[in-house]
Amino acid sequence: MRKSIILWLVLVCFIASPAIVFASDFSDRISGLVKVQGVRVYSNGDSKVRVVLDSSGPVEYKTFVLSNPNRIAVDIKGAWLSPTADKVTMVEGGLVGKVRISQFDPTTVRVVVEANVSKDRYKVFQLKENPAANKSNRIVMDFGDLAQDDTPKAATVEEATIAAVPDADKVVTKTIKLFDTPGLKDKIIAIDPGHGGSDPGAVGPHGITEKEITLAVGLELKKMLENEGAKVIMTRISDVDVAYANATAKDELQARADIANNAKADVFVSIHMNAFVNTQVKGTATYYYPKTNGDERIARFVREGLISQLGTDDRAMQTCNFYVVKHTTMPATLAEVAFVSNPVEEQLLKSTEGTKKAATGIFRGLDRYFSYE
Numbered sequence: 001m002r003k004s005i006i007l008w009l010v011l012v013c014f015i016a017s018p019a020i021v022f023a024s025d026f027s028d029r030i031s032g033l034v035k036v037q038g039v040r041v042y043s044n045g046d047s048k049v050r051v052v053l054d055s056s057g058p059v060e061y062k063t064f065v066l067s068n069p070n071r072i073a074v075d076i077k078g079a080w081l082s083p084t085a086d087k088v089t090m091v092e093g094g095l096v097g098k099v100r101i102s103q104f105d106p107t108t109v110r111v112v113v114e115a116n117v118s119k120d121r122y123k124v125f126q127l128k129e130n131p132a133a134n135k136s137n138r139i140v141m142d143f144g145d146l147a148q149d150d151t152p153k154a155a156t157v158e159e160a161t162i163a164a165v166p167d168a169d170k171v172v173t174k175t176i177k178l179f180d181t182p183g184l185k186d187k188i189i190a191i192d193p194g195h196g197g198s199d200p201g202a203v204g205p206h207g208i209t210e211k212e213i214t215l216a217v218g219l220e221l222k223k224m225l226e227n228e229g230a231k232v233i234m235t236r237i238s239d240v241d242v243a244y245a246n247a248t249a250k251d252e253l254q255a256r257a258d259i260a261n262n263a264k265a266d267v268f269v270s271i272h273m274n275a276f277v278n279t280q281v282k283g284t285a286t287y288y289y290p291k292t293n294g295d296e297r298i299a300r301f302v303r304e305g306l307i308s309q310l311g312t313d314d315r316a317m318q319t320c321n322f323y324v325v326k327h328t329t330m331p332a333t334l335a336e337v338a339f340v341s342n343p344v345e346e347q348l349l350k351s352t353e354g355t356k357k358a359a360t361g362i363f364r365g366l367d368r369y370f371s372y373e
């Protein structure tokens with residue numbers, strides 16, 4: 001059981017980076033309807049599958065069974081479906097087939113899950129919004145071995161996924177030499193402006209995209225570092241997909257890790273903007289995967305640098321299995337600089353002054369990282 005929960009968490013954490021969780025459309029309500037952001041699916045093979053539907057508020061829903069083939073369906077009343085939602089999701093393993101979501105009628109969103117399961121092998125329940133944990137209101141459909149965790153425990157599992165590396169005690173933290181001489185001069189620094197090209201990332205209430213902010217901050221940071229004699233490797237310097245046009249999320253993230261790995265960078269910083277359905281949520285967070293003695297160090301200094309420059313709320317430093325920080329070979333951090341979904345932070349980061357402050361914050365963090373502090 002313990003093992004299956006860990007596997008579950010690994011899968012959940014891998015898939016559930018905030019940028020993916022909180023899809024990129026914040027025109028929240030149409031005449032009182034609740035917005036359904038889309039479907040997230042977590043699977044731990046043949047024993048359990050969880051389907052999560054994020055919505056902008058509490059909903060009324062009805063569960064029913066369709067036959068031939070067997071399907072479990074949920075109608076969400078008084079709701080509209082985000083145009084950016086994936087309409088069909090394939091699920092691997094034998095338990096659940098396709099998951100489809102559609103606007104069934106003008107005020108009903110319907111989700112249909114192909115699942116040949118008896119009544120005691122699935123359940124549907126609703127979880128309330130939890131802004132502190134970056135969680136929107138959501139309907140959860142569980143399939144398979146329900147005894148693996150009961151409802152409240154399942155909720156905790158889901159809440160915990162963003163906050164922690166599930167198998168943190170099992171991660172082997174390698175001790176490496178962080179630098180020979182202190183200072184930024186001659187250090188190879190990989191900067192990854194998040195998203196780009198076909199992937200705008202999150203979009204703020206005034207239409208500012210995450211990808212444009214991350215690029216502006218990244219280019220500004222590059223200048224600052226080069227002025228100090230650092231060698232800067234950028235994963236992108238314009239509005240493009242890094243792997244290839246319309247790249248899949250995994251290929252795109254792998255391409256970014258490859259660039260840093262091939263350049264044998266000393267450190268890797270991925271720049272992102274956070275987003276959440278509740279536009280009041282704000283602040284700065286950094287993430288890392290504790291693979292070396294340098295990962296927590298770079299995450300800490302970058303976070304402190306950003307907060308001191310931008311004056312943002314501290315949303316802390318967290319471990320996670322985000323792809324780019326896990327698959328880079330050098331110490332790495334992913335910075336969620338601020339919330340593009342928060343109108344104030346969106347405006348701040350869009351401005352030249354805000355861009356400079358964010359770049360300066362990361363620059364200060366890197367400068368401290370390559371010091372004896």
Ligand SMILES: [Zn+2]
Binds near residue numbers: 019272
């Ligand atoms: Zn992002």
